[in-house]
Amino acid sequence: MLDMQTTRIEELARLLVDARLHRRKLDSVPAGLGPQSAAEGLAVQAEVTRLLGHEIAAWKAGTPLVGEPTRAPVGRPLVFQSGAQLAPADYPMLIIEAEIGFELARDLPAREQPYTRAEVASAVGQARAAIEVADSRLANFHSAPAWDRVADNMGNGAIVLGTGRSDWQTLDFSQMAVALDIGAETAVARVGSHPSRDPLAPLVWLAQELQHTIGLRAGQNVITGSWTGMTTARAGDTVRVRFDGLGQVSVQFSSAAIGA
16 A cells, blocks of 8 residues: 555656646646645655755745645745746746745754744744745646645745845734735735734744654745735736835746747
8 A cells, every 4th residue: 555655646746747847737636646635745745856856945834724734845946036037938827926935044953842933933034025926737726636736836836035124023914014016006905914814823833844854944935825815917027015114026027928
């Protein structure tokens, strides 16, 4: 049974890596290969990371008020700095989300004792405005089973990091305003709209999850949930996100047609 499970995990990981590298989508996870649990979905994530051979430069983590917490690693080639220009062909869904990224100033290594909120907060060097560019290797991502989405790194395409503050603990996130602009128009404007009401909570959960395995490392950035939901951009758009009192970030999608 274990050999069959391992073979299934490895085969799905190979399919997802091939789809990622060749910029094509699977209609869905093939019958018989779908993860049967969250643990299997995470095992596929780990195998995808191994096959790609990329350093984990960031993580996405979420602890929604409704539903199970989620996490996914993000490789170094998928992390950009504000002002980056990305090719729409590489991210055909062109879904953007405004997030806050917490950059670690020191390691949170594997250990037996659970990390406390205070320990995790003290390891953060700065909180930064960030944009997640969502994309999926699954054409049916929005309707796919939850564990299939976990296997596909929770639909992560890229992360763009902007400016921030080292004194972030002085900020009242419950009253923080965020605006997402596409070109000259504000597409989304909200206040205190983090999905779990506490943007640090997903990082604390992630540190506790990874304390049993690989831990977290200094320099990694952890994005912790969308403040603006999913917004669709188009080729040629410049997207800007502003978190009042914290920072801002932008990304430009080149005007080349998708699939060109």
